[in-house]
Amino acid sequence: MASLYSRIGLIICIAMISIAHADDEIASNNSTVIHPQETLNNSTILTMQQISKVASDFAENGVIEKLINNSSNNNNALALSALRSCRELLSLAMDNLNKSLSTPVDTVEGRGSVKSRLCATGVTLHTCVDEFNGGLRDLVFQKLKEAIYRNAEVNKVMAVINSETDNLLGQDSADGYPRWLSDSDRELLLRGAKSSADAVVAKDGSGKYSRIWDAIQAAPRWSKKRFVIYVKSGMYHENVKVGADKWNVMMIGDGMDKTIVYSNLSNGGGQSTWESATFAVQGEGFIGRDMRFSNTAGPINQQAVALLSTADRSVFYRCRMDGYQDTVYAQSNRQFYRECHIYGTVDFIFGGAAAVIQKSFIFPRKPLHGQDNVITAHYKKDPKCDTAIVVHSSTIQASGDLTGVPTFLGRPWTPYATSVFMHNIINKVVDPRGWRPWDTSRGAPPPPDTIFFAEYDNRGAGASTANRVKWKGVRTNLSPAEAGRFTVRSLIQGDQWLPGTQVSYDPDL
Template identity: 60%
Template sequence: MNYEDQEMPKWLHPEDRKLLQSSDLKKKADVVVAKDGSGKYKRISDALKNVPEKSKKRYVIYVKKGIYFENVRVEKKQWNVMMIGDGMKATIVSASLNVVDGTPTFSTATFAVFGKGFIARDMGFRNTAGAIKHQAVALMSNADMSAFYRCSMDAFQDTLYAHANRQFYRECDIYGTVDFIFGNSAVVIQNSNIRPRKPMQGQQNTITAQGKIDPNQNTGISIQNCAVLPFGDLSSVKTFLGRPWKNYSTTVFMRSMMGSLIDPAGWLPWTGNTAPPTIFYSEFENFGPGASTKNRVKWKGLKTITNKQASKFTVKAFIQGEGWLAGTGISYKPGL
């Protein structure tokens, strides 16, 4: 995949960059959404109906605190939208579509993003269907150069669907049970809290399920400088770092803190008792009681990597982030 023709600084005006770095984004918002009627709209979806198409300028929507019960879509032609809330626990988008009640996984997302250059900050996204309803997505992004800063994704199975293209998550809280970070994007999750929670009776927790189907795809899940800790009591539940959804499933955990909840085997097969030899899984310089690799599964695809190899999964190398995150006001670490 070649994204070079879409690097953001080439088509973001200098004044946009200044705007994004300023602390008073809310005051400069193009439009305000507020449940209490103090904004132009009461629903996020109504505000999005008036977003200009294919805009090369940043369009800022300030969503005031409140719980917004709606399924929201940022459409493919809605470029460079920035949505800012009052905090991940204050501005919350909530819905409950799920597979058990008849919605396909892709369409269950409470908040779905298709338009490139999307940024959310200080917001919460949740799917309240519960573990019993199986796949029920809180946030789905299909948008190239999409970023989520200080956001919360709260669900059970399939919480965060990082579906395709380049994505970045920083200082986020991600809660879930089965395959709760999944998809086939090139995604870096940095300085975030990953919180496995209690699944349905008889289920095991798997943090990731990466969907790479072709060795030529530049996709994978990179989890860097994060903390993996239980949400609630998981003493009776097995929790794994991931399982290979597809034959070339690619996932790395780098310099992250792993609590004792991680099963010593580390990884779980999708079917049977092993994984395809074509996967690429690695754990690089992690620490904490769950980080020991001594009793990990002995799969051909579970690799020990060098600094140089780990560097391929950083913001700079993996998602070319310096080209498009630099002007956003979002903190990021370009390298290891």
Template identity: 45%
Template sequence: MASPNPYGKLNEADQERLVARRKTRRHITVIALSSIVLVAIIVAAAVGATQTRDNNNNNNNKYAGGLLRRDPLPDSCYTSLSPLVKSRHISPHELYKLSLQVSVDELSRAADGFFGSPTVKKVVVADNRTLAAVESCRKLFFLALDHLSDCASSAAGLHDLRTWLSAAGTCQQTCVDDLSAADAALGSLAEGHFRNCTEYTSNSLALVSAAEEALGGGGEWMTAGERRMLETPTGLMMFDAVVASNGSGNYTTIAAALKMVPVKSMKRFVVYVKKGIYFENVRIEKMMWNVTMVGDGKDTTIVSGRLNYVDGTPTFQSATFAVMGQGFMARDMGFINTAGPSKGQAVALMSTADRSVFHRCKMDAYQDTLYPHANRQFYRECDISGTVDFIFGNAAVVIQNCNIIPKLPMRGQTNTITAQGKKDPNQNTGISIQNCVIRPAANLTGVDTFLGRPWRNYSTTVFLQNQMEGFIDPRG
């Protein structure tokens, strides 16, 4: 997660040299040690399962016992990993890649079985809600597959691996959630098809989690250059595209400007969005890496939409502004969903992008306003307002120095600020809200307001050093 104060002034040249040296040492150490520890854990688990009668395997059994305590699905873990140790000449790197391949292969097989099943093929175009849920599930499947594929990268550190495995599991669960909301029988069918791959992903996550705790991991993921960009005045920035609704820029819509973003670019593509209200549903697709979007202010550059659950759009697809491409940054923009409280889930901003940052932005809706879905995210000096579960998801997210504003809900509803979605104890996810001001909207009276609710079995939310007024229910 982000450090508590990521915007402190830097001696930039010295800081970048120091960070480079630390990264090089840490990179070499983590690759070497993580390979050794992961192999020890995997071999111990598999051998412990197949040779439990051997009294000479005390050390292996000790490792296996430790792994079993970490893994919520020990039987599945043994079943999936036992084939990996049949070869005595396999290298540590090959062994770890094979363990991930079990998850990838099973996810691909399950997707082929589900999307190719007669039940799914019979979903007709006229059934808009169910059809939209199927398409949402398909998109989430590819996101999960991408995250598992990223985990096979030899350059990835343990914290990266744990983040991406957590995200893969979250994508699979969200697919089932969206389908279940549209059609309970179809949701059950998907859950059955995806059960094994969900378990195998959880097994890999348990291994990486144990290794990370043994070796350490984490650290800052924002670069000095990214911090500088968030502090640079708009007038001093260079832009790759300028969007203006009045025609004074290169493009009149944000969607048109995004067509110019290079695929998986390591260089930042900077878009300036001039003041105005943009009535469009924007999608930063997963191949659009390192996009930066800068507006004229959270109350003057506004993206507005009204997609919602009641009218047939799955929650994951309802966002006015959705981010899937890694490394996204936004500054001085507003994102709103105007569907209203009677329309149920209606997301203003959804991000499932790793290392996404939002600075001086506004997110305004009613139910499910801000959806930090998965991966690492950071929000600073933002205004976030809503009613039911208006900050929810399963990202590793820090919300810092923000205004959090519960609004008046529908009659009979109760306000809950957060609903965190951790389902696996080894996921490195949670909502951290630090140094924020939590205050009611001007018209909020006579309504119970809670800091949050446990959406899943391992929901994790922390409120730290915040200012709260007396309207928060003392029960939580």
């Protein structure tokens, strides 16, 4: 993919010019002072350079593609899908790093954004590795390990800045809206968005577009103004992507049982987990309301994503996500789900994001014979990333008869996996043990002590913690202060950006 290589090179050139200008300005003011922003930016540039060094290996006709094509392996289709996923993931990693370069860290909003972007970069690089199996996976890791290491070092720099700038942080605008939201955008959000939509999609021909994909292409690139797409009632058989250059898109349907987007791509069908998504969101500031996203591949086809989001400050309100294994892929950055219905079986809410699911319904459903249900599988390899999957003030109940099917709150995908359940109603569907090891084979080691699986003030027949697994990383007695770290305000800085979305939210416990 030559365009990936050239695009990464262009991003680095622009970034280095920006750094040079910043360096000149700093030097002219005080040649002996090293500004925290300068240190952060220089470290970020090193990570970008490492990605750039290996980009050609992932390109069309590059080293990895040639190895796959020359292999006699029967899974070549899946490996090629993984390679296509990696090309997109490397581009997203560069986008996250480039955006962090242009964001000052002397405000609450800026600091939260940069932290999110840097952690998203690490998750995205690891996701590229994890899309492969066997020897190819080892090769891809060797290609990316220096970039992964460099990004972890950038996170250390950011941690120092966080500790030293608490008293220097600015505030948002006095009316409660974040600064990035323009006056015209606020006015739009306060009006009926459907009636003022920029694009209308309808199966019956009453809108300008009949496909959601076409309406997204009409949205401006990198826009700070909200672009509203109204999707009327209907069944839309599409694989939709809101690209990384499509900022501040709002998509509104007629209800989770009326506006339905569906497809059936899956690992079993030859797609990587990344490429299987029915609806994928990458552009920051996305809002989805009153829609359903379904993957109909069924449990036999393994990983099959209904909704994937890498978008910072993404919101899903009154939406339904239907799938089996890997229904909701909250891959990275800050995400908020409110009054949603989420159906699935294995790891059906998973990823490395800082995601809060609030006032929603979680529905475990019947998996393949012999499978367990697992609600969450969080991905965190860097302890300095403040990320977690949080289920707050929601209800967990079975979808149908799950007799004989153990259902667990989560399992540890990575050494620092963090899942928190607080103020929920947990029905009897949840196994008394609560949490499941990643590997249940005989002789497998227990999860590392570094995981953080926590419950706080839940109710219902499945909420008793008396028989929970006795791992060091399982916390059944959080204090209010500890639980407070995982609220909308603390984990995703939602009080800084959610007011402008006009979506209800509870900032605290």
